[in-house]
Amino acid sequence: MRLPKFEYIGPETLDQALDLLDRHKDDAKILAGGTDLLVRMKKGLLQPKVLISLKALTELSYIKEDDDTIFIGSATPLADIIASDLVQTHAAALSTACDKVGAVTLQHYRGTIGGNILQNTRCHHYNQSAFHRSGRQPCHKDGGKICYARDEADRCYSTCQSDGATALMALDAELVLVSKGNERTVKLADFYTADGIMPFAMEPHELLKKIIIPKTFTTSAYQRLAYRSAIDYPIVCAAVSLRTSGTTIDDARVVVGAMGRSPLYFAQASSSLKGKDIIDTDAFHASAVQAMNSAEAFAVHNAGSTLEYRVTMVEQMVFRALEKAAQPGIV
């Protein structure tokens, strides 16, 4: 499969990269590992005029910490995150999530955490070749007005299948976005639009610089279901983080992924756990059922399997993530 033509630019410094982004804006795309971007370009879903490569920007590849925070550079390969004891200790959910992405040889060395978070939403009617998409009306994400996944839909319901973003939202992570002369920090939970056409609240000239993970949570876990144990995107996943004192849960974050246009943080499912004991499996069940009921409204049949199955499995994934977080020994 042939890539469409583009101009390749390999800036030496972050400032140069930001200059380039500022100049080319919508015409440019950032190339990190390429595992998502290049496939989309091969299918003709994207035709950027310019690719700005992060290859030389080693300054964006690191895992650091201070007393209350972990910082991960956006171009850090997934393999480095999987291998990091620091991430394992303070953000186990992220470690597990990265380990589940694709397959060792395929994604882990070239795939980056930034690319994983910013992987575009997917739909089995849209993520197809140009030939497949010809001979029918274009869908919302393809520049048209209809949706093949949900009848009468007024917008795009493509699904966010990022393992990493789901884990990071549970960890209450923040993203640092930079552009020429500007830097802003945004909560991952506030980073998403409600439209699958352009799912990220990010300007074309902005670049994801780093991810900030607070060491707020005592424990976290990630669970996912896919057809097979590797390669596949999740068809449903969940990440949870718990802050505990003794055996009491002081705070919790329950996030469900692969069910909507972004990872879905469920406030009620999360707050219902406050004050509960970490061996209170009834409370876990209640939270999981709550999450399932909340998730149902978001999902459409566009990620394989059946919608009913994926919705039902939200409960299982949340419950299992809670169990695992409460007893990190359980795999």
Added chain:
Amino acid sequence: MEKIKIILDINGLPQEVEISSNDTLLEVLRDQLDLTGSKESCGEGACGSCTIHMDGKPVRSCLTLALEAEGTKIKTVEGLADGDRLTDLQQSFIDHGAVQCGFCTPGMLMSADALLKDNPKPDKARIKKALAGNICRCTGYTKIIQAVAHAGNPRNDCPDCQHQNKQKE
């Protein structure tokens, strides 16, 4: 769009190539350098047939721009053997019957070779995980996994296999 001249370090030799920005490393290896051992099977990073080493790490060359390979050390399946002398892993693939149609074999070897460099005595679970991104339609993987697990053994009559066969009796 104009051609760009770059030098790639392939199997230990500098290779000057004229490429377009949208050429993948796989295309340059196959079309310009006649290194057709790396295969295109899916073209979207799912199957692993195009796996090569980039600075010792297994990566898929169908989703790597040739331009991005500049300055790295590339190794392809053609670079495994030392002339006619096969690596133990290659010989093990032959002896264990791990090769059927052979289309996935080059990518499979590159993933396995990288694993063995990291971990010369991997257990079965580790091997299965390392090969999870290489799809084989012929073998059911059993003999490939055996070939990797027993790659350190001298050729023919693999003692580990004989041991297993004995246990089976």
Added chain:
Amino acid sequence: MSEYSLIGKRMPRVDSRAKVMGKAKFTADLKLPGLLVGKVKRSPYAHARILSIDTSKAASLPGVKAVVTGDDTEGIKWGVFGYTRDQQFIQTEKVRYIGDEVAGVAAVDEETALKALDLIQVEYEELPAVYEPMEAMASETERIHEDFPNNINIHVNIDTGNVDENFEKAYYIREDTFTAPEESYFQAEPYTVVANFDHEDCLEVWCPNGGPHMKSKPLSNAFKIPLHKVKIKKISIGGAFGGRSEICPADYICALLAKKTNKPVRIQFTREENTIGTRQGHAMITTHKTGVDKEGRVLARETTCYMDGGAYSSTGPIATSVPFLSMEQVYRMDSVRYNGYRIYTNKPIRGMIRTHGRGFAAGLDTQLDMIADHLGIDPIEIRLRNVRKPGEYTSTKSLVGSCAMDETIHTAVKRSGWKEKYGQLPPFHGIGIGTNSVQTGFPMGIRGGSQSFIKFNEDGEAFVMSGVVDNGQGNDNMLVQIAAEELGLLPEDIHLVSADTETTSSDPGSYSQVSTFVGGQAVQIAAKKCRKKLFDVAAKILKVEPETLNAENRMIFVKDNPEKSVSIKKAVRVSLLNFTSVNAEGGYWPKVDMKREWVKNPYGQMCEAFSFGTTIVEVKVDPETGQVEVLNATACQDVGKALNPLVLEGQFEGSVAMGGQGGMLTEYHDWKDGRCLNSTMLDYKLPLACDMPDIHCDIVESIEPKGPYGAKEAGMSIAMSAAQAYAGAVCNAIGVYMDSFPLTPDKIIAAIKEKQSCSEK
């Protein structure tokens, strides 16, 4: 000690060295001077009339060397059988599925070729389309093919008589319907063809094929040129599984482009094209009605199957028959009625596949388990009471010679620990058994036999010519092994020339499980003749009778006195100095009933041998997610004689992956209005290394008297019995008999929930 030096040995394959070095050339690896890139323009509509095609813009694009449409063709329709000629290689009047060929281009590079495709303007008038067989049969809209009422493409009827009477005698009768959607081959190598017209105007073609002679004939017909002008060349092939057995329209389009440009042209399919533009497996809806006596012996059976054939016939008559034939071979059915209907739909074309009829077979075995359950009989016992015995005739009147069906069951039962496990496993653990039989070939008219030629060089090494093709299963090695065994040479002394229409004689091809039985046997016969010539020479040199001689390790020696010997090289040289050739030819034609025909007369001797196999699988189901973990699989097959256990085990293991792990758990196609939603390797779920169970292989040898060294089919039976066993094991684990395959987690969870809610009530 074995009577053979190479046969029966775990011989590493002769072709694997080039493959591990990356040196083996597949079609896409070929480079010819001036090679152009070809692409196929395909229909984006499932059913539409072609009103006009304007290629002028495409043709005038710089870099485009040729554009072809149906107007450039002779308009000939292709079909595997005389009565199934329904497919033009480039459509002129209407398109019948999304992917149907409407034009082709050749250009200097891929970018230009793709741009040219976009510039070809085709005006269509969309027609109502049908996507399901039942809907297609009932449809009153325009037929997919004018001459086929109700869109019924093929109807196979087999009836032994007395079926209704025997149902009357039954103690217990069940009728169940089972469904399975389409599956795909997903050969590692995406389809690629290179075509070139040489200096003598001969068409040279390289492409994956299940038999080169199956490609040359339709190309000679389509171009109206004699057979000798079509040269299908040998090339490494990256898997077939039944999907490379007939001509592909792209072969013709590529050749037409080569003709028009006078340059070599390559068409390389994308993974999506390989899925929708070659062949797929049939979706099937199968109803089995079975009547048994008190002991569970089948007294009468009626099976009706509706197969979704897609837009054209392909191997339709064979495909409509084989799922039934596998079952009538493995189980005694003295009284049976079968009606198989292959229905045209506006979907990609369906052909034969290694797992053809997985839902048909898994349904029959599931029903057998239901009957056993009802009667309180063990699943093993009910099979032993119904499976084939040697010396019997099948329902369609084929005599079964060698048959160690019972032994495969007993061996697999013992190896798997069935007796300790069945009914005694923890909750949501299950064990299941599948038994199957595959024919070793079928009547193929003038292409039913294989011929081989062997010639010696003066250095004592030999060329072996054979039409047998290697799709990846190891046929090349098989031929070398047989020739080396018979000639007393080492494998490296044998130089194979094969699968080339110019230099090798016709052969049935590798898709009917007959390569070893027919092609291998032809080589064996030729080699025996050659050996006889050498022994005659050696006998004179050694002054003994030829009958006292043997050959091994490049030497001819006296059996009782091995010291007394002469090298093969010397024997060859002496022979040549005495004006005597040391070449030989050999041919083998299986004695089948040539009057047997798939539709008109489906009775008579089908082939000379049948294989029989059993698979037992143990699984663990996660009752909360429906995910299945396969703990182990035991594959046991009666292969007649294991020529090379190393290769056979590879066939068994690959079969468990394709038929069981993929075929019963994850593999199926998903559609939206005739569009295939999972045509790629990311979206279609092939088994991965990390999900495969441990597989135990046991080979049973029944020594088929008609086979070479006693060998028969060995590449397909396990794929089918694995599908049956996987289904049985999952059903056993969840305590529900399933009727919709494959058994994906959503179906498993739904079944578990329904069972729980029923038991609560």
